[in-house]
Structures are given as structure tokens and as C-alpha cells.
Amino acid sequence: MxxxxxxxxxxxxxxxxxxxxxxxxxLLGCLAITAKNCAKDDFVFTTGERxxxxxxxxxxxVHIVQEDFWGRRTILTRIVPGELFGEAFACAxxxxxxVSALAAEAxxxxxxxxxxxxxxxxxxxxxxxxxxxxxxxILARKNVFLVQKIEHLSRRSTREKLLAYLSARARETGQSNxxxxxxxxxxxxxxxxxRSAMSSELSRMREEGILEFKRNEFELFKT
Amino acid sequence: MxxxxxxxxxxxxxxxxxxxxxxxxxLLGCLAITAKNCAKDDFVFTTGERxxxxxxxxxxxVHIVQEDFWGRRTILTRIVPGELFGEAFACAxxxxxxVSALAAEAxxxxxxxxxxxxxxxxxxxxxxxxxxxxxxxILARKNVFLVQKIEHLSRRSTREKLLAYLSARARETGQSNxxxxxxxxxxxxxxxxxRSAMSSELSRMREEGILEFKRNEFELFKT
DNA sequence: GAACATCTGTTGCTTTTACAACATGTATAC
DNA sequence: GTATACATGTTGTAAAAGCAACAGATGTTC
Numbered sequence: 314m315x316x317x318x319x320x321x322x323x324x325x326x327x328x329x330x331x332x333x334x335x336x337x338x339x340l341l342g343c344l345a346i347t348a349k350n351c352a353k354d355d356f357v358f359t360t361g362e363r364x365x366x367x368x369x370x371x372x373x374x375v376h377i378v379q380e381d382f383w384g385r386r387t388i389l390t391r392i393v394p395g396e397l398f399g400e401a402f403a404c405a406x407x408x409x410x411x412v413s414a415l416a417a418e419a420x421x422x423x424x425x426x427x428x429x430x431x432x433x434x435x436x437x438x439x440x441x442x443x444x445x446x447x448x449x450x451i452l453a454r455k456n457v458f459l460v461q462k463i464e465h466l467s468r469r470s471t472r473e474k475l476l477a478y479l480s481a482r483a484r485e486t487g488q489s490n491x492x493x494x495x496x497x498x499x500x501x502x503x504x505x506x507x508r509s510a511m512s513s514e515l516s517r518m519r520e521e522g523i524l525e526f527k528r529n530e531f532e533l534f535k536t
Numbered sequence: 537m538x539x540x541x542x543x544x545x546x547x548x549x550x551x552x553x554x555x556x557x558x559x560x561x562x563l564l565g566c567l568a569i570t571a572k573n574c575a576k577d578d579f580v581f582t583t584g585e586r587x588x589x590x591x592x593x594x595x596x597x598v599h600i601v602q603e604d605f606w607g608r609r610t611i612l613t614r615i616v617p618g619e620l621f622g623e624a625f626a627c628a629x630x631x632x633x634x635v636s637a638l639a640a641e642a643x644x645x646x647x648x649x650x651x652x653x654x655x656x657x658x659x660x661x662x663x664x665x666x667x668x669x670x671x672x673x674i675l676a677r678k679n680v681f682l683v684q685k686i687e688h689l690s691r692r693s694t695r696e697k698l699l700a701y702l703s704a705r706a707r708e709t710g711q712s713n714x715x716x717x718x719x720x721x722x723x724x725x726x727x728x729x730x731r732s733a734m735s736s737e738l739s740r741m742r743e744e745g746i747l748e749f750k751r752n753e754f755e756l757f758k759t
Numbered sequence: 760g761a762a763c764a765t766c767t768g769t770t771g772c773t774t775t776t777a778c779a780a781c782a783t784g785t786a787t788a789c
Numbered sequence: 790g791t792a793t794a795c796a797t798g799t800t801g802t803a804a805a806a807g808c809a810a811c812a813g814a815t816g817t818t819c
Binding site for chain 2: 775776777778779785
């Protein structure tokens with residue numbers, strides 16, 4: 314990948330938002346970065362290791378995976394170019410990582426040390442304060458998102474899950490009609506329910522006058 | 537509450553861990569703290585506000601609550617003395633808060649501004665770097681916990697939820713036998729399933745030779 | 760516009776869960 | 790030891806969800 318392309322990807326990462334282009338190159342020098350080219354199935358870090366660096370994907374993709382007691386593997390997330398991974402584990406200072414990261418396909422990544430972000434560097438560059446704020450904001454927003462998702466998943470029935478999710482969307486937009494960013498299968502996966510059962514439930518709720526919908530456009534009714 | 541008692545509570549909060557007693561008093565002066573005595577049902581912040589301060593409970597308790605589109609209220613968490621609340625919302629810089637906080641009973645709380653934590657103060661006290669690290673660690677650990685909980689809640693059946701949860705405990709302890717910090721009702725609430733159905737499922741799994749248990753002591757078997 | 764792929768909704772059947780009620784087990788106080 | 794409260798396990802029934810198969814709607818490509 315060309316150097317200019319790499320910088321373009323890096324700039325899209327929220328960790329560096331608000332950092333001027335001129336400063337970015339200098340900043341990258343501060344952060345003890347290791348570039349790495351991974352072949353498919355190369356591990357970036359593995360379960361049980363003491364947590365270390367965080368990563369940024371430049372090309373290809375990385376899977377975060379977890380194995381249960383009997384060795385069955387689950388893919389928790391797929392990380393695509395411009396996205397960070399491992400930042401929560403790096404900042405948490407865990408004894409042992411509960412997950413592994415491996416290249417889902419050939420991938421270029423860069424690794425860096427969160428401690429270089431958290432503590433001012435020798436040159437005390439002004440943008441460190443910006444980096445720290447970005448890191449806090451990234452973790453905090455993910456936190457808020459995860460708490461909301463748990464609220465939706467904790468509901469006992471498909472209907473309750475739908476109402477919780479749709480209420481959150483209405484709250485977010487401030488409107489009773491809104492679009493959702495999922496198709497039916499994605500919504501069902503998000504709520505951990507069966508797609509066809511969910512479709513039936515939506516139809517039932519429409520019959521009861523609770524809501525109206527067309528594709529991914531929804532409207533909720535108070536009465 | 538006596539001043540000494542307040543300091544004792546404050547010291548238990550992980551935000552201030554590693555901060556020497558001598559520095560703590562000075563530090564508290566930096567953080568633009570407002571003390572507040574709340575009567576039962578007083579709001580600390582309300583849904584829709586632009587997010588502002590974070591809080592620390594000194595006595596009494598605070599509920600974080602959310603209302604759905606139809607006005608049905610859910611208690612998301614209960615915050616007890618020594619615990620922070622609103623820190624994720626404060627750091628995330630949200631347009632509008634998705635939740636409200638109110639005193640569940642008469643409560644003493646202190647409020648502070650996360651920006652005073654995130655950026656070095658005029659006096660550039662050394663412990664600010666410690667505070668920032670504490671804040672990052674708090675958010676990151678909560679993140680890891682929430683991701684794990686979502687992994688457990690996303691399973692489609694009671695059995696799968698139990699296996700995911702128990703696998704995580706085994707991974708954490710590094711052992712096939714371990715204790716869990718929940719009784720049956722609490723575990724059922726955590727996994728969002730019915731207690732009695734979960735008890736039946738556990739018995740069935742025991743019959744199948746998957747695991748053994750007695751009260752909150754569990755052992756998993758590979759074969 | 761014909762062919763194709765994809766998304767969404769519907770239906771009947773089977774399996775699983777929730778619920779309620781009760782039985783057993785365990786810890787604690789008197 | 791007995792009484793008590795509480796936690797855990799068991800059972801039957803009703804309700805809900807999962808599953809599979811299909812039909813209709815929508816969108817895309819040639």
C-alpha cells in the first residue's frame with residue numbers, strides 16, 4: 314500500500330480526529346508504532362496473554378475470536394480498515410486476554426502502545442491532550458452503545474426487544490418516525506431472535522395499531 | 537456525614553486509586569466539585585439534557601432510569617456509596633442524554649466535570665496523569681465486562697447462555713472448577729431467563745455429564 | 760422487460776421457555 | 790432441636806420462539 318493511502322486510512326480513525334495533518338506525521342513518531350503485514354490466520358494476540366498493544370487495521374480485516382471451555386470458536390467482531398481493535402483490553406490492564414485476534418485475510422495493521430497515549434511524551438506535544446480526549450470519547454461512546462444493546466437483549470420476548478430497540482431509535486432521533494440502519498436479518502441478529510418470528514411479531518404489532526412500517530422506515534403510535 | 541467519612545468513601549472509588557491521601561484533598565480542589573444533598577426522587581440529570589457532569593455517591597443511592605416511547609420506566613442500575621455514575625455520558629460528549637438519574641432515597645453526592653480530569657490543570661499537578669489512567673481503566677474495564685455480557689445474552693437458548701457464562705468463568709479462573717458470584721435468581725436475571733427453567737436446564741446438563749454443581753460451586757467436564 | 764438475486768412476510772409444526780405451584784434442601788436464630 | 794426464612798430443584802401446562810418451506814415484493818443486470 315502506498316504511504317499516502319495509509320495516511321488517508323489513519324486519518325479516518327476517530328483516535329486521530331481533530332489532529333491536524335501537519336501534526337499527525339510527527340505524532341505517529343511518538344507512539345512507538347510497529348507496522349505489521351499479516352498473512353491470513355496469523356495471530357495478532359492470543360487468549361491468555363497479558364494484554365499489550367492496540368491495533369489499527371489499514372487493509373484486509375481482523376477477527377476477534379473467543380473459544381469456550383470445549384473449544385468451540387465464536388467470532389465476536391470483524392475489524393475493517395480504519396477501525397481500532399484491542400483498545401479496551403490495552404487500557405484495562407487485564408491479567409489475561411479473554412479473546413484472540415487473527416487476520417481474517419491478508420492484512421496490514423499497525424500496533425501501538427496505549428501508555429504512550431495516556432502519558433505525555435517527552436516532547437509534550439500539544440496534541441497529546443487531544444489524543445487522550447479522543448481515547449476517552451471512543452471508550453465512553455462504545456460504553457453507551459453496549460449498555461443500550463444490553464437493555465435491548467435483556468428483554469424476555471421478541472416483542473419487548475423490538476419495542477426497546479425502536480424506542481431507543483425514536484429517542485435518538487427525537488421523532489416517532491425514523492429509519493433504522495438494519496435490514497430484517499441484521500435486526501434479528503442484533504436482537505438475537507429468529508428473523509421470521511420477528512417478522513410475524515412486527516405484523517402482529519402493526520395489526521394492533523402499535524406501529525407502522527415499510528422496509529426500514531418505522532413509525533410508532535402513542536395510543 | 538462527617539468530613540472524615542466522606543473522604544473514606546471517596547478513597548474507595550477507583551477513580552482515585554493510587555492517589556496519596558495527602559494529594560487527594562488538594563486534587564479535589566482542582567476538580568470543580570459541587571456537593572449536593574438530594575431528597576428522594578430529586579433528579580440529578582434528566583433524559584434529553586446535553587450531557588454534563590459525572591457523579592459520585594457518598595450516601596444513599598441513585599437510580600439510572602430510562603423511559604420507552606410509551607413512558608414505561610426501567611431502572612437500569614442502582615448506584616451505591618463509593619460508585620461513580622454518568623462517567624460514560626460525560627466522556628462521550630453526547631448531544632442528548634438517553635437516561636435520567638434520580639435519588640432512589642435521600643442521598644449525598646458530589647458532581648464534577650470530566651474535562652477537569654481530561655486536561656491538565658493550571659497547577660499541572662502530577663496526579664492528573666494518574667487520574668486520566670484511572671478514568672481510562674474504569675471505562676475500558678466496563679467495556680470488557682459489557683462485551684462479555686453481550687456474548688452471554690446473545691445466545692439463543694438457556695443452555696447456550698449457561699455454557700457461555702460458565703466458560704467465561706472457567707477462563708477467568710483458569711480452572712474447570714470455580715465459584716460464581718451469583719445465586720440462582722441473580723444468575724437467571726443476569727442471563728435474562730426464567731430461574732426455574734434455568735434450574736431444570738442445569739439438572740439436565742448434570743445428567744448428561746456436562747457439568748457438576750453444588751450451590752454456587754461448579755465444575756465443567758471436557759468429555 | 761426477462762431473468763435473477765435478495766429481502767420480507769406468512770404459515771404449520773416442533774421444540775423450548777415461561778409460569779405457577781409445590782417439594783426439598785440449607786442456613787440461622789431462638 | 791425446632792421454627793423460620795430463604796435458596797434450590799421439580800413438575801405440568803400454556804405460551805412463545807425456533808425452524809423450514811414457501812409466496813410475494815423489490816431491486817438489479819443484461
